[in-house]
Amino acid sequence: MRVAVALLAILLAPIPAVAELLDFSGAEWARIVRHGPWPLPFRADPSNRVSGDADAIALGRTLFFDTRLARDGRLSCATCHDPALGWSEQRARSEGRTTLTRNTPSLLDVRLRRWFGWDGAHDNLWATSLRPILDPREFASDPTAIADLLRGDGKLSACYDRAFGRDIAGVDAETLAIDAAKALAAFQETIDSARTPFDDFRDALDRGDRIAAARLPLAAQRGVRLFVGKGNCAFCHLGPAFTNGEFHSIGIPFFTAEGADGGRHAGIKTLQSSKLTLLGPWNDDPDLAPGTATRHVDPQHRNFGEFRVPGLRDVARTAPYMHDGSLASLRDVVKHYSDLDPDRLHNDGEAILVPLKLSESEIDDLVAFLESLSPTVRTSDASSGPRCN
Template structure:
């Protein structure tokens, strides 16, 4: 039996040693705030077809349909590819012309409060109509959308079921906004999966040390930095790892021909739009969600501020930042580690300080960020009908 004992010793040495760092009660409380996952989300009151199966089917069909563009060259999926976490893998997107910004992942989009890197939209349906009409993106028109939904037999039957009226009887702008609401209903179903971090977080919450110890120790050291000395959780807060607000972290925002005004231009877009929660296309008679939009006012400090992105599935949606200027998660962490406060414009962010992380700590933070991703469920591409 000596060989058996020797084999057991060998196996024990080969298996990664499960170990749990000595997290303090305070650290555990900070970590537990990043869950549970998935959260429960309610239907969107501003969209009367939110959560309705027929509308989701119609939205899914439209999302993959290049007939929205006059020359059938672009669909939403051209820049939001399910195999790239619903992003496009490019630094900045390429539509009919080059766009100045990176295409964000659409996962968990139902949980956002502001849409786009600059928060130029306060609801998902207006954010969904914009790329169809934007000459740089799909380059379509309200008349084109209406024509497609009225003349395609499948789409028009789907529309009638989802909205309870025949598309032929609906005026073009109203029909295009309905199509955008169906696109929104579909995108609300795109949620990111549970990850190794979530198992760790739940195990810590219920005091199950053996289960928590399954997260690789490097990722555990990374999460300790994330909620502690790195101060990342100041902005990347809660289950979706974002406070939903706008900050500057010193990413240069110059673009060809000028500067990307970030949140400053987003607020201007909001104020000029008829399609916000304050307008008559909001299906919620109370319009309760519009309050924040009424109070936004562009300030000088908003220049160069961008929305704090979620970090879930980030390992699958490279490259990073509003302009895609950082290629890998290690580049992102190095940006924070070597951060130079002098480079912040205007009022800057007093919260960001040089972190002085060494290479091993940078690796640990990256290991933690990677633990926020997992294999997504297979993509449902069924057409409506």
């Protein structure tokens, strides 16, 4: 009986439309294929000697979810970087001990960034991870409190000894705070985004398999075409992670009730005044090679209003959007580019951006493409691995 019902269900199911592949030109194929392959292989961060170390990752994972890192024990990293929300949050602007001026960025694929934060105020993941711990608006903690926490908890101490290969008792508080941040960084390097329908499509194009490529719904295919073509999106959202890693102005207002957000201009100044950069003594890479870019940045007038180009993997899960969380949905983002007000573009250099004047169906298509950058099946994520015990 059950078999008969199942058979009937199959017979009555609507016949799927024959899958179709748009007639992409050779140039379009080439531009699409540049957004892969995915995932990218793991490469240890040379500035962090515990990068990739299993004990350090377990310590970092434990600390990431531990509210004891915060002075008042109310917040953990995961409060704002929630794994269930693509390691970001639904608020437009983060709520620490006070309301922050910016939106919480997703930590997916954070190991691939070159500059960290919306303004690139850091050039490495461990300094970026120490920032919220010390910031009076967030954890408001200090190295002594961090050292007391690590030394006072037997499980954390044992985990530390294994990860760093030394007895925690002999390590000073400042080093311990930076080591905690390095363990947090090692953990966050494991937060990878999974493969998506777009990746299957891209790989199929790459190997010339038209039948497999045709499985991507047509709306998303038309969206890809706009993304690499008329929309010029791939000029900035380039490569496998969909970002060129640099800073641009796209006309999101940067004056807030608290004053102007200096964006990349302020970020460069913070970077230059920090001793936690790749040029400083805490970089574990003896030949300092990755610090070259940091030595050469210099704040220019055009850097006002510039923010880092976000990666777009799993972007459908990380609303709201932009550095200030001012756009609620992907549709709003696409409309922003469609209706762009050129007078709002602070930066004269961004001639690349013109109002796209998209039709409603083109807007739908671009949104369908952006949605195809999210995995359809979610397996367990980085939060479920081993902790210190």
